[in-house]
Amino acid sequence: MPIILKSVEFAYGRTVVxxxxxxxxxxxxxxxxxxxxSGKTTLLNLLVGLTRPRSGEIIYGSASPPGRPSNGRARIxxxxxxxxxAGEMTVLDTISYAAWTNGVPAKGCATAASKALATVQLDDHGRRRVRQLSGGQRQRMGIAAALAHEPDIVVLDEPTVGLDPGQRLRVREVIADIGRTKTVVLSTHLIEDIAHLCxxxxxxxxGRMAFDGTENELSELIDNAQHEGVLGSDFERSYYALIERLGAANE
Structure with a gap:
């Protein structure tokens, strides 16, 4: 399902974000x-309907604003x-509850939870207590909670932060798989997540969308010869050069 933002503006009081x-x-x-x-968290809050823009429009597929389709399931x-x-709850019960809060009928919550846990490769952890999960497993459980009601759009805020390399790879695998059939918006500070997934x-x-395109297109905007000797990929150097350029332009 496409998401289209048109001339969206938001402010907290007089502070324009x-x-x-x-x-x-x-x-x-x-x-x-x-x-x-820069306004990333504010933008995510707008996308999931926690706040509304001061002006402009956000279109989801052919409908606006984000709501619930006729089958009663939230699309996000x-x-x-x-x-x-709750650490004492089982993983399956936690995901079942998430499904129920998002409109899945009570009698179908366990099935929905089992399906979501299989998607994030935690189907053999359903009877474990949440407190027994590792950091990476807990993050995948959070993604399962977001998937249990079968949304069309999935919004992830820093899903790999604080994870060790092995855990990060597993979470990336899950996100890549979800992106094959759904619209996924991934907010992160980790350039590697973007390079491998997006x-x-x-x-x-x-507060402005300074760039919109592919990582290759971003790299082409920057003369990397000016950043020789700086450790990092072409994409990483290009991103930071863009931020520096924008900052200098507004000083």
Missing amino acids: LKDVNWAVDIGVSGLLGPNG GYVPQRFSV NHVGVLAQ
């Missing part, structure tokens, strides 16, 4: 990059950077 943001994403994994304070699944769950990249800077 997003200014004339235009962005479109579709099935696949789209990355959202930007320095701290969201995994915030920090989420709280076919589309948006860069927010100072």
